[in-house]
Amino acid sequence: MTKELSPILIRADLGETYEDRKMIAEAALEAGYTDIVIRKEDAALIRLARYNAILADGEFLYLNGEKLGTLADITDSEGMEKAYKITTPYAVVNPADWRVIPLENLISRFQKTETRLYACVATPAEAKLARETMEVGCDGIAVVVSSPAELAAFGKADSDAMPEAELTEAVVSAITPLSLGDRVCIDTCSLLAQGEGMLVGSSSACLFLICSESFDSEYVNSRPFRVNAGAVHSYILCPDGTTHYLSEVKAGTLLLSRLPDGTLRSVDTGREKIERRPMILVEAEATGKKHSVVVQNAETIRLGTPAGAVSVADLAVGDTVLVRLESGGRHFGHAMAETILEK
Incomplete structure (x- = not known):
């Protein structure tokens, strides 16, 4: 199975000297980046730390001996x-000039293929263009810099490269207790704020904000690292815009977390706990459509609302909750422009 890369690659293979390339690799590691392209002859850089050292050998990229992607320098129509024609899992394109090379053509061509499109960018402005062209943008960016200072300019790139998480209001239309089901607790490697949470739903078309257990209650102490996310069948949003089923989450899975002020960040999963618990179905309507999420029936489970995190024990029909809406469907977690009906 092909390794999933983060939305941001750092190209440490382009410096003129080994020391130049080593400097970029070290700066990338210190900044927390985990997917770094190095030259095949610079394999000694693999020992700098434990990370995804992607080896550039000619026009191809390799990871752990597997051909992962293709590098394409584009200077003209022939390029x-x-x-x-690239068919490897990843295509990393490096245009001579984005003003001349129409990025939208590349995005359109690769959108309905299994190949993930990454665009080489040298500035945050180019990164923004790559992410926003044709609304869907590229699958990721490959940062090309010549100094740690230039890399620092991408300091917000990690959050900026994340999927749109604009939330809208949905009105609760029904709350129905269910029988026992398998629910998923996600214990992260981060301390989560009150009102911070993850986006989870029975359909990728509507993901509900499920808040962390950062609140003390009469019966249990807070667990500020935990999101009791919901039933195993549910979708959860990841930082690269893909979704996982909750049943697929495991230690090391990178997930998207949303703070109360709308800021997005990546959090690592420390462990996942699946246990049989009484469940509850929450249905809500937005833009004339009905959506749902299934969570544990317990007062420690809170949904995001315009007024803050509200326990499912206190939620009532007619209340407003916060959701993320999207059109189209999902194929192996990736957004697709297709018609799909889920009930």
């Missing part, structure tokens, strides 16, 4: 045509 574009060559890029269109």
Whole structure:
């Protein structure tokens, strides 16, 4: 199975000297980046730390001996045509000039393929263009810099590269206790704020904000590292815009977390706990459509609302909750422009 890369690659393979390339690799590691492209002959850099050292050998990229991607320098229409034919899991395109090379053509061509498109960018402005072109943007960016200072300019790139998480209001239309089911607790490697949570739902078309257990209650102490996310069948949003089923989450899975002020961040999963618990179905309507989420029937489970985190024990029909809406469907976790009906 092909390794899933983060939305941001750092290219440490382009410096003129080994020391130049080592400097970029070290700066990337210190900044917390985990997917770094190095030259095959610079394999000694693998020992700098434990990270995904992606080896560039000619026009191809390798990870752990597996051909992972193709590098494509595009200077003219001939280069574009060559890029269109890439079939490796990842295509990393490096245009001579984005003003001349139409990025939207590349995005359109790769959107309905299994190949993930990454665009080489040298500035935060280029990164923004790559992410926003045609609304869907590229699957990721490959940062090309010549100094740690230039890399620091991408300090917010990690959060900026995350999927849109604009929340809208949905009105609760029904709350129905269910029988026992398998629910998923996600214990993260981070301390989560009150009102911070993850986006979870029975359909990728509508994900509910499920808040962390950062509140003390009469019966249990707070667990500020935990999100009691919901039933095993549910979708959960990841930082690269893909979704996982909750049943797929495990130690090391990178997940998206949303703070009360709307800031997004990545959090690592420390462990997942699946246990049989009484469940409850929450249904809500937004833009004329009905959506749902199934969570544990317990007062420690809180949904995000415009007024803050509210326990499912206190939630009532007619209340407003916060949700993320999207159109289309999902294929192996990736958003697809297709018609799909889920009930």
